[in-house]
Amino acid sequence: MTTPVLEVRNLKKTYSRGLFVRKQTFSLSASFTIEGPEIIGVMGPNGAGKTTLFEMLSGSNVPTSGQILCGGRDIQTVKYRERDRMVIHYHQSYQVRSVKKTKPDFMLQPAGSDYPLVHIFDEPQFSTQDGYIGFMLSFFKKLRASGRVVMLCVHPYEPFHIDIMRDHCERFLFVAGGQVAELPTYGRLLEHTGVRDYLGALADC
DSSP states (O other), X not given: OOOOSEEEEEEEEEEEEOSSSOEXXXXXXXXXXXXSOOEEEEEOOTTSSHHHHHHHHHTSSOOSEEEEEETTXXXXXXXXXXXXXXXXXXXXXXXXXXXXXXXXXHHHSOOOTTSOSEEEEESOOOOSSTTHHHHHHHHHHHXXXXXXXXXXXXXXXXXXXXXXXXXXXXXXXXXXXXEEEEESSHHHHHHOHHHHHHHGGGGGO
């Protein structure tokens, strides 16, 4: 039996505030399994918990309960320096690049055996100039071909963002209302009422 690349078991994160009476201000729950290499699209409204989810997956945010297994290993029990070899979270600020600058070093390196199993791209800045979109998409495909999982989080505000998600993502996660919904196809994604409300007119592009 093959070990899943990523397994999220009954994951929950809550935040509360209050000195004497604690009041819950945020809650996020998730359970899903990624069996093998895929490009997975992730979307959801601002403040829904996407970045919190990514931080837990990469081990930088400790869940309130639940378990995250990457290649069969619990992300919270491995040494800190080993976590980037399992799951790496590329924050938006890290990915921003002027089209006049060279491409990021991590994108120019071949995906060796010590390369992370899961790569999370948190709202990358897709420049429409200088072939940058093509370069990024090619990099995602190379990662998948080398047995890695790519999680691509996009906050769509242009039709070409929808094109990227539809044409390159194999399945989807939608984060909203404290839950993470799994949608197996782009068609099923658009059938989700919350997704259509979130996308607005872009849902019909």
